[in-house]
Amino acid sequence: MKRILSGNEAVARGAWEAGCSVASGYPGTPSTEIMETFARYPNAYAEWATNEKVGLDVSIGAAYAGKRAISTMKHVGLNVAADALFYVAMTGVEAGLVIVSADDPSMHSSQNEQDNRQFAKFSRIPCLDPADSQEARDFTIAAFDLSEQFDTPVLLRMTTRVCHTSSPVEVTEQQQQIPEKGKYPRNPAKYVMIPANARRRHPVIEERVSELSRFAENFPYNRIEYRSKDLGIITGGVAYQYAREVFPNASILKLGMVYPLPVEMIRTFSESVEKVIVLEELDPFIEDQVRLMGIELYKPAKPINSDYAHTKSIFPIPGELNSAIVRHAAYLAGLINVDIKQEQINLNVPLPARPPTLCPGCPHRSSFYVLSKLKVPVNGDIGCYTLGVAPPLSTIDTCGCMGAGIGVAHGAAVAGDQERHVAVIGDSTFFHTGISALINVAYNRSNVITIIMDNRVTGMTGHQENPGTGFTLQNQATIELDIEKLVLACGIEKVLTVEAFQVDVIEKTLKQWMKEDGPAVLITREECALLPSARKRYLPLQVTDQCNGCTVCFRIGCPAILKSEELDPKYHRPLAIIDQELCTGCEICAQVCPRDAILFRDQVIALTKSEVG
Amino acid sequence: MDIKQLKNKYPEGINFLLTGVGGQGTILASNVLADLGMALGFDVKKAEIHGMSQRGGNVISYIRWGEHVYSPIITKGEADIILAFEKLEALRSIEQISPDGMILINDYAIVPVTVSSGLSVYPDDENIQESLQKFTSNTYWVKGQDIAEEIGYPKASNVVLLGALTALLAIDPKEVLKVIAARISQKYISFNEQAFDSGYKTIQKRPD
Numbered sequence: 001m002k003r004i005l006s007g008n009e010a011v012a013r014g015a016w017e018a019g020c021s022v023a024s025g026y027p028g029t030p031s032t033e034i035m036e037t038f039a040r041y042p043n044a045y046a047e048w049a050t051n052e053k054v055g056l057d058v059s060i061g062a063a064y065a066g067k068r069a070i071s072t073m074k075h076v077g078l079n080v081a082a083d084a085l086f087y088v089a090m091t092g093v094e095a096g097l098v099i100v101s102a103d104d105p106s107m108h109s110s111q112n113e114q115d116n117r118q119f120a121k122f123s124r125i126p127c128l129d130p131a132d133s134q135e136a137r138d139f140t141i142a143a144f145d146l147s148e149q150f151d152t153p154v155l156l157r158m159t160t161r162v163c164h165t166s167s168p169v170e171v172t173e174q175q176q177q178i179p180e181k182g183k184y185p186r187n188p189a190k191y192v193m194i195p196a197n198a199r200r201r202h203p204v205i206e207e208r209v210s211e212l213s214r215f216a217e218n219f220p221y222n223r224i225e226y227r228s229k230d231l232g233i234i235t236g237g238v239a240y241q242y243a244r245e246v247f248p249n250a251s252i253l254k255l256g257m258v259y260p261l262p263v264e265m266i267r268t269f270s271e272s273v274e275k276v277i278v279l280e281e282l283d284p285f286i287e288d289q290v291r292l293m294g295i296e297l298y299k300p301a302k303p304i305n306s307d308y309a310h311t312k313s314i315f316p317i318p319g320e321l322n323s324a325i326v327r328h329a330a331y332l333a334g335l336i337n338v339d340i341k342q343e344q345i346n347l348n349v350p351l352p353a354r355p356p357t358l359c360p361g362c363p364h365r366s367s368f369y370v371l372s373k374l375k376v377p378v379n380g381d382i383g384c385y386t387l388g389v390a391p392p393l394s395t396i397d398t399c400g401c402m403g404a405g406i407g408v409a410h411g412a413a414v415a416g417d418q419e420r421h422v423a424v425i426g427d428s429t430f431f432h433t434g435i436s437a438l439i440n441v442a443y444n445r446s447n448v449i450t451i452i453m454d455n456r457v458t459g460m461t462g463h464q465e466n467p468g469t470g471f472t473l474q475n476q477a478t479i480e481l482d483i484e485k486l487v488l489a490c491g492i493e494k495v496l497t498v499e500a501f502q503v504d505v506i507e508k509t510l511k512q513w514m515k516e517d518g519p520a521v522l523i524t525r526e527e528c529a530l531l532p533s534a535r536k537r538y539l540p541l542q543v544t545d546q547c548n549g550c551t552v553c554f555r556i557g558c559p560a561i562l563k564s565e566e567l568d569p570k571y572h573r574p575l576a577i578i579d580q581e582l583c584t585g586c587e588i589c590a591q592v593c594p595r596d597a598i599l600f601r602d603q604v605i606a607l608t609k610s611e612v613g
Numbered sequence: 614m615d616i617k618q619l620k621n622k623y624p625e626g627i628n629f630l631l632t633g634v635g636g637q638g639t640i641l642a643s644n645v646l647a648d649l650g651m652a653l654g655f656d657v658k659k660a661e662i663h664g665m666s667q668r669g670g671n672v673i674s675y676i677r678w679g680e681h682v683y684s685p686i687i688t689k690g691e692a693d694i695i696l697a698f699e700k701l702e703a704l705r706s707i708e709q710i711s712p713d714g715m716i717l718i719n720d721y722a723i724v725p726v727t728v729s730s731g732l733s734v735y736p737d738d739e740n741i742q743e744s745l746q747k748f749t750s751n752t753y754w755v756k757g758q759d760i761a762e763e764i765g766y767p768k769a770s771n772v773v774l775l776g777a778l779t780a781l782l783a784i785d786p787k788e789v790l791k792v793i794a795a796r797i798s799q800k801y802i803s804f805n806e807q808a809f810d811s812g813y814k815t816i817q818k819r820p821d
Binding site for chain 2: 108132165166168240322324340346347349350351352356561
């Protein structure tokens with residue numbers, strides 16, 4: 001039966017059909033929905049791990065124990081999990097282990113654009129690269145089989161466009177029955193990677209790569225579609241779709257397994273067509289390997305990308321592809337005669353941007369407002385609060401990767417930077433990799449002030465549970481980590497938990513701490529305004545006739561505060577109005593208003609009562 | 614128009630581009646169109662980009678119906694039909710429209726922060742209409758938000774537009790309603806049916 005599934009849903013479906021029973025991962029766009037979907041299947045254990053490395057270790061543990069397991073993450077998550085990846089590549093597994101890396105070409109919501117097919121080659125494990133949802137499901141199942149057949153973890157490499165595109169998928173309702181394994185393996189030569197054992201394992205995994213490349217010659221998901229022999233295209237992943245769209249008559253070698261490559265198949269294909277090109281997204285991953293085989297690829301008359309010899313010869317490296325980009329590059333390369341239409345119709349109207357912003361009622365806003373007043377350097381982190389960088393708050397000075405902010409702030413402090421550094425980090429990111437950086441601050445005695453913005457959920461990726469929420473991914477009640485106690489235990493003596501909406505308390509505390517030496521941690525606690533429980537408390541505020549357009553409330557950058565068309569009679573400045581649809585009643589604006597011209601919740605309630613009465 | 618006629622009118626398949634602001638139900642509408650395409654016997658791809666911001670950001674999705682759909686992405690000049698749930702977003706996506714493409718616009722503005730903070734100006738209706746006209750004369754304005762509010766379910770402007778689209782494509786409304794009903798919770802079905810009918814009628818009533 002066919003059903004319409006996103007690539008992510010299809011991976012979860014494939015894992016379930018393959019009898020996978022353990023899944024552990026960390027949320028990250030575009031991978032998150034794989035775990036969320038898998039968690040709802042019967043006979044399946046699924047958990048949010050504290051970070052990707054832990055998640056992969058957990059899945060490795062399950063696979064050692066004889067259960068098929070999967071670990072999911074976004075591309076940069078595999079950097080965090082790389083340590084685990086490299087040892088499991090060495091040890092192999094007892095039952096199938098699939099590692100899903102969801103890459104993000106064009107960086108729709110990421111800090112870099114790394115191509116994780118490189119990780120497969122780097123760690124010597126096979127890599128499957130699906131082009132649509134059907135393949136996402138099929139390749140997941142194939143990956144479990146491959147993993148067991150070759151005693152190796154398998155990298156299932158997804159990309160945003162495959163993860164978040166839905167298309168019809170043929171599924172089966174039957175789950176594979178995986179035979180129970182015996183006792184836990186006592187096999188130190190294979191599973192204890194002390195140098196003596198590791199040295200014996202390395203040749204094994206090098207041999208595994210050549211076996212896999214021979215297997216790849218007949219792997220059913222590597223296939224040749226012969227059409228016209230004028231042009232042959234070697235492609236894999238979503239790029240296959242653009243190849244079909246732009247070159248409907250070309251012959252295609254579609255690689256389902258992009259590492260290791262089927263050398264003979266590629267050679268035969270290349271010899272049977274007049275010109276051969278490689279079409280792939282991001283790095284010249286296949287292209288480089290094909291060149292190394294001594295196969296001559298079609299060369300455009302003039303170099304297109306750069307004159308450096310070891311780059312892609314036709315298609316761009318940065319950014320995700322689409323049929324227009326492929327068509328244009330093919331035109332420049334002399335492969336097709338008609339370019340895309342380049343003429344521009346001028347709109348003549350400036351289009352106001354709609355940038356991502358902190359939501360109305362966001363509990364992070366108060367801290368950023370205070371920090372913007374204090375004008376201190378702020379080392380940020382990955383999460384909704386990165387949006388503190390946007391005007392008018394404009395407070396974040398650095399942001400690199402998960403957990404980086406605290407360490408980067410510490411680095412400035414020990415380097416003797418003149419200004420006091422503040423690191424901001426969210427609850428889930430703190431659990432992910434912030435804790436170890438905070439211990440480093442305490443241990444090495446710098447004076448970094450850390451603000452842990454505890455909005456009681458993993459926000460940016462769409463409300464996932466975490467060790468602070470009291471629930472697991474499969475909705476079981478669990479511990480609720482006490483951040484304050486944890487910070488104290490790290491050796492930080494100055495810790496304070498405040499309600500996130502208390503602007504003056506945050507301001508007073510930070511000002512006081514700036515005067516004192518030593519590290520400090522401020523925990524601002526308030527649930528994300530988009531959580532269902534928070535939504536129940538929405539109460540839009542109102543502006544009174546006391547407003548004289550002084551602009552202070554505009555500076556908090558709340559989408560619910562608008563400039564009205566009405567001007568203040570004395571200063572001719574636009575007055576503030578509050579969008580009743582958007583306002584949640586967080587009262588930050590009411591607190592910062594110097595003329596008390598914005599009613600607090602109590603005042604609004606009293607006013608409504610008197611109007612009704 | 615039955616499916617045969619639809620296929621004759623769009624021999625290459627239909628590319629839909631849906632655009633709106635977070636919270637307007639763009640995703641639900643695109644799910645409905647994807648399901649509908651499948652129910653009508655097309656191959657279907659639906660692609661969406663989940664923005665960084667949950668509220669207030671722009672949401673775009675592509676739905677392609679065809680004999681066999683390869684690329685999930687609709688590029689410049691390839692959108693046969695644009696469904697815009699907000700006026701400014703209609704303008705932002707208009708370059709994507711195909712030469713004789715059709716655009717359905719919800720006559721509703723959601724002011725972005727860049728405008729409310731005084732950094733930019735929201736274009737006025739005349740400007741918007743004039744600019745859209747440069748790309749297509751096939752423009753349909755629907756008071757989706759007003760209609761949804763009259764019904765008492767302000768969130769249903771997306772379904773009002775789906776109703777209008779159904780009339781424009783002359784697809785059997787029962788077929789579409791079936792798909793919608795499968796996607797929403799039981800208690801909102803009657804609201805959505807009303808919204809759909811009102812949208813459908815705004816087009817039917819229009820003198821051609």
